[in-house]
Amino acid sequence: MTAARTVTVVGASLAGLHAARGLRTQGYDGRLVVVGEEHHRPYDRPPLSKEFLTGDGDPGEGLGPLALTDPEEEAELDAEWLLGVRAEALDTAAGEIRLTGGRALRTDGVVIATGATPRTLPLPPLDGVHTLRTLDDALRLRAELRAGAERAVVIGAGFIGAEVASSCATLGLDVTVVEAAPLPLVPHLGEEMARVCAGLHTRGGATLLCGTGVAGLRGAGRVTGVELADGRVLPADVVVVGVGVRPVTEWLEGSGLALDDGVRCDAGCVTALPNVVAVGDVARLDRPGSARTVRAEHWTSGMLQGDVAARNLLAGSTVERFDALPYFWSDQYGARIQYAGRRESGDTVRIVEGDPAEGGGFLAVYERNGIPTAALGVDRPRPFMRLRRELARAPQPAGR
Ligand SMILES: Cc1cc2nc3c(=O)[nH]c(=O)nc-3n(C[C@H](O)[C@H](O)[C@H](O)COP(=O)(O)OP(=O)(O)OC[C@H]3O[C@@H](n4cnc5c(N)ncnc54)[C@H](O)[C@@H]3O)c2cc1C
Numbered sequence: 001m002t003a004a005r006t007v008t009v010v011g012a013s014l015a016g017l018h019a020a021r022g023l024r025t026q027g028y029d030g031r032l033v034v035v036g037e038e039h040h041r042p043y044d045r046p047p048l049s050k051e052f053l054t055g056d057g058d059p060g061e062g063l064g065p066l067a068l069t070d071p072e073e074e075a076e077l078d079a080e081w082l083l084g085v086r087a088e089a090l091d092t093a094a095g096e097i098r099l100t101g102g103r104a105l106r107t108d109g110v111v112i113a114t115g116a117t118p119r120t121l122p123l124p125p126l127d128g129v130h131t132l133r134t135l136d137d138a139l140r141l142r143a144e145l146r147a148g149a150e151r152a153v154v155i156g157a158g159f160i161g162a163e164v165a166s167s168c169a170t171l172g173l174d175v176t177v178v179e180a181a182p183l184p185l186v187p188h189l190g191e192e193m194a195r196v197c198a199g200l201h202t203r204g205g206a207t208l209l210c211g212t213g214v215a216g217l218r219g220a221g222r223v224t225g226v227e228l229a230d231g232r233v234l235p236a237d238v239v240v241v242g243v244g245v246r247p248v249t250e251w252l253e254g255s256g257l258a259l260d261d262g263v264r265c266d267a268g269c270v271t272a273l274p275n276v277v278a279v280g281d282v283a284r285l286d287r288p289g290s291a292r293t294v295r296a297e298h299w300t301s302g303m304l305q306g307d308v309a310a311r312n313l314l315a316g317s318t319v320e321r322f323d324a325l326p327y328f329w330s331d332q333y334g335a336r337i338q339y340a341g342r343r344e345s346g347d348t349v350r351i352v353e354g355d356p357a358e359g360g361g362f363l364a365v366y367e368r369n370g371i372p373t374a375a376l377g378v379d380r381p382r383p384f385m386r387l388r389r390e391l392a393r394a395p396q397p398a399g400r
Pocket residue numbers: 010011012013014015016035036037038044045046047048049085086087088113114115116132133134160248251279280281282296297298299300302327328329330331
C-alpha cells in the first residue's frame with residue numbers, strides 16, 4: 001500500500017492510537033484520519049475499574065492521568081480526528097467508510113480498532129445497573145457509588161468484576177460478587193490458582209457467591225435487589241454487570257471481511273484484504289505454528305499490535321507477524337496479579353516463590369512435560385518480570 005493517500009483508523013483508543021503512531025514512525029506521510037465514536041481523545045481504560053473509581057479527580061477535557069496522548073504528540077501525529085463519529089459500514093470495493101450522518105469517507109487503507117463492548121444480561125433497564133467499559137460509564141458508576149450507596153452487587157467475577165468489587169470495598173460498600181461458574185477465572189488460571197485468586201475477595205471483605213446464576217432484578221425504576229437462580233435475593237443499591245465483552249464488528253457486516261468473534265486476520269493483523277488490518281480487542285489473529293486463532297483482550301496486545309499492523313499495511317503484505325507472549329495484570333484488594341504465557345488445560349502448576357496459603361505474594365510457573373508455558377505472580381513484580389522475559393525467550397510446546 002505504498003501509494004496510499006489516506007489511511008483511516010476506526011476506533012480512537014489504545015490500539016488505534018498505536019497503529020496511527022506506527023504508521024507515522026514508519027514513514028507514512030499521507031492523510032491520516034482517526035474516527036472515534038466516543039467524544040474523548042484516546043484514554044487509558046485499566047484505571048477505570050481501579051484507582052479512577054476510588055479517586056475523585058475530575059479528568060476534565062485534558063483527561064488528566066488517563067490521557068494516552070498529549071498536545072505535542074498529537075501535533076506530530078498530524079491526524080484528522082473525527083470524534084463523536086461512528087463508522088456505520090465499510091465498503092471495501094468502493095474504498096469507502098460510511099459515517100454517522102450519511103457522510104462517506106474515501107480511504108485507501110483501513111485500520112479496524114473498534115475494540116469490544118460489554119456483554120449484557122436479559123435484565124430490565126433499571127437505574128443503578130451499570131456496565132463498565134468507557135470513561136462515561138466510570139463517571140456514572142463513580143457518582144452513584146459516592147451518592148450514599150451502601151450495598152453493591154457485582155454480577156460476574158472475571159477480572160473487571162473483581163476489580164470493581166475491590167474498588168467498591170475500598171469505598172466502604174458492602175459487596176457481594178455473584179459468579180455462575182463453580183469458581184471464577186478457571187479458564188485463565190486453572191483451578192488451583194483460580195481458587196487462590198478467588199480467596200482475595202474474602203480477604204478484601206467482599207462476599208463471593210459461586211455456582212449460582214442471576215434470575216432477575218428487584219425494583220421499580222431503580223434497582224433494589226438481585227434475585228438469584230437459587231431463590232435468594234441480594235439487596236442492592238448499585239449493580240454492576242461484568243460478564244465479559246464482545247468484539248465490535250456489527251459495522252463490518254456486509255463488508256466481505258471474515259468475522260468470527262472478531263475480525264479474522266493472519267498472524268500479522270492483516271485481513272483477507274492487504275489494505276485492511278485489525279488490531280486490539282477486535283482482532284482475531286492466526287497463531288504462528290498453530291491451527292488456533294486468538295483474540296486477546298489485554299492492554300499490552302492492543303498496544304503492541306499497532307506497530308506490526310502498520311508495517312504490514314504499508315508493505316502491502318504480511319512482512320511481520322505478531323508473536324508477543326500474552327501478558328496481563330489485574331489489581332484487586334491491594335494485590336497485583338500478573339500473568340504471562342499460554343497456559344492450557346492439563347498444564348501443571350508449581351509454586352517457585354512465596355506461599356499462597358500464607359496469604360502473601362507468590363510466584364507460580366505452569367508447565368507441560370517440564371516445559372514452562374506460563375507464569376503467574378501475585379505481588380511479586382520484579383521476579384515475575386524476569387520469568388516473563390525468560391518465558392518469551394524459551395521455546396513453547398508445539399501448537400501454543
Ligand atoms: C475497566 C477496564 C479495565 C481494564 N483493565 C485491564 C488491566 O488491568 N490489564 C489489562 O491487560 N487490560 C485491561 N483492560 C483491557 C484493555 O483496556 C483493553 O484490552 C484495551 O482497551 C483494548 O484497546 P482497543 O483499542 O482494542 O479497544 P477499546 O479500548 O475498546 O477501544 C475501541 C474504541 O473504538 C470505538 N468504536 C467502536 N465502534 C466504533 C465505530 N463503529 N466507529 C468509531 N469508533 C468506534 C469505541 O468507542 C472505543 O473508543 C481493561 C479494560 C477495561 C474496560
